Amino acid sequence: MRLLIIGAGFAGMYAALSAARLRDIQGASPDDLEIALIAPEPTLVVRPRLYEPKPETLTAPLLDVLKAIDVDYIQGNAETVNTEARTVQITTSRDTRKTLSYDRLVVATGSRLFRPDIPGLAEHGFSVDSLDDAVALDKHLHGLADRPAVNGRDTVVVAGGGFTGIEAATELPARLRKILGKDSKTRVIIVERNGAIAPDMGEGPRPLIEDALRKLGVESRLGACVASLDRSGVTLSTGEHIETETVVWAAGIRAAPLTAQIPAERDNFGRLLVDRDLRVPGVAGVFATGDAARAACDDEGNYALMSCQHATRMGAFAGNNAAAELLGVPTRPYHQKPYVTCLDLGEAGALFTRGWERKVEMVGDVAKKTKREINTVWIYPPKAERAAALASADPERVTDL
Secondary structure (H helix, E strand, C coil): CEEEEECCCHHHHHHHHHHHHHHHHCCCCCCCCEEEEEECCCEEECHHHCCCCCHHHCEEECHHHHHHCCCEEEECEEEEEECCCCEEEEECCCCCEEEEECCEEEECCCEEECCCCCCCHHHHEECCCCHHHHHHHHHHHHHHHHCCCCCCCCEEEEECCCHHHHHHHHHHHHHHHHHHCCCCCCEEEEEECCCCCCCCCCCCCHHHHHHHHHHHCEEEEECCCEEEEECCEEEECCCCEEECCEEEECCCEEECHHHHHCCCCECCCCCEECCCCCECCCCCCEEECHHHEECECCCCCCECCCCHHHHHHHHHHHHHHHHHHHHCCCCCCCCCCCCEEEEECHHHCEEEEECCCCEEEEEHHHHHHHHHHHHHHHCCCCCCCHHHHHHCCCCCCCCCC
8 A cells, every 4th residue: 555645845744754653553564554755855945934044054854754754755746646547647856757656645735925927026026935935035135235225225025914924024124234234224115915914913913013013114015016026126006116126025825736636626725625634525545735725623614724833733634544544544533723823023023822813922032932942943853763753743732732
């Protein structure tokens, strides 16, 4: 029997860990149940941190962890999924094609930044969505020091006032001063199409976010969209033109395109609709998890967000349940009632909330300490020690906040 997992992000990593854990508990061998993970590299990109400096350091190796739990790593890009034949076709690093069969499949392909067809965005926009994108932005920022301080060199426009946009924007003043000098006249401007910053955070945390932006000197343009970009800067839907050499696009994400190959219903974000066990209804043998799945967290109408916090736990349940079907043992319905947010606010600290109503629990330096622990400890892979790695993947305990 073979269980294939596509994706080495947070959901894919925990799917592999959890499936291997159940296999170990049931006394099955790797020969009885082969678990294999497909990804271009055996590396976890610590995506929630890509707004930080030195993004090239924000990865974690997975190969030793996978070896420790007897999960095979298959290098390649998943190109085609045939759910009737139960096969996945991959392209290897040598541009050769290979077809793999599966008995159960876990789609953990993550998400991609949504880039609309805005004039100039592809040519002039940066992002912190992927490792390559973040490295390109960092290189560009450092290159600004070699340019004359005219034509908006010291101005950065961040398109999107949601979670990612705020974290990128509040980190930028310090990054720019370090690169351009403490006396440089830097400007950071957030452009948000809604009438308020952080539209999804609610009215409780918003005044604290607005206060942090004021302290950092971060400006906002609310009720406006980016209409076009060119070499001179960005033009907004209001007609305002802002001279800048740096535009960071942070305005929404969508499920990775591979989900479109699964013959099932999807939501507006391209996520596959799944049942409580994270199966894709009507498609035998296929589970979806993380940013590739729209899953109910509870019986109160709350659904998992496209976030690391939800992806890790969803991955653990998906891997467990896919293995459980093959091993003939009961599955475990996914549930994730606890929900917290910890928003980095750069030199202004951080903001920690609990619950879907986002009740503020910590602010400033106290919340910043928690944010650092989350970013540098909690979200990293377990050590490559078999017992500890398998123990870390109990679905009922992963991300149990």
